[in-house]
Amino acid sequence: MPMPSSLVPSRFLTLMAHFVIVINIFWSREDNVLACLPPRYTPGQYQSRDTELIVALSVTLGMFLIELLGFFSGVSMFNSTQNLISVGAHTSASVALLFFLFDQWSCSAYWWIFAFCSALPACVEIVLMVTVFGLKRKPL
Template sequence: MTVLCADGLIPARFLTLLAHLTILIVTLWARDEIVVSCLPYDYNGNDYGIKITEMIIGLSLAIGFIGIELIGFMSGLSMFMPSASVFSIGCHSTASILLSYALFDEWDCSLYWWIFAMCSLPPGLFEIIYAFSQIVLKKI
């Protein structure tokens, strides 16, 4: 089972993490256009400021969770755990696809928080909990 995990799950998990990170960075770079596209036609500076701050906070949190997950993955804490790999692959590939559609089709900015809550938060929290249980509690 370890050979199958190393042959397929590890590279797939790494690639989906990088794909999600890449699309988040692209979205962060294009945040001005995204925010303007999801505001009403007669928006004011206050509306723009609130939405751009909300978008920066959300994207930064997602990048932070991916960073935590990459550190745990690269350090070997969860690299050979098949359940964590499958869960991470599913969440990050779904997030990459949804964020790509959101970026190209100019979805509403509030939908980002649904994508974040379903695809970025759970694997990041799982990685934190698993690292805590392995390092502090010395349990597997």
């Protein structure tokens, strides 16, 4: 089954777009933390939400590392299923995180975006890496 030639560059570009948006959220974290807090908050509440957002963004960067390792090692670069999952997830994440950044959504919304748009493709990537490196089989 021939793979469309545009999936590999599309996957890389959407992954990088998602990565750049996550870095921008790191830089402008204060506004999003304030959006997660009630009008009157204590410094402890601010610190708690700030730590939560830092952890969420750090785990997202870890998921990027997993995906990039699988992509650049060649395990999933030409796997059309993984490419489609990754392109769809990272495109959705880019759009959703732009709304998160500009409309200052609640911090709990980030965890939903993370689960469906970062953890899902990273988990599929881990399964492919285990299949190729651990079981020494060609991925489907």
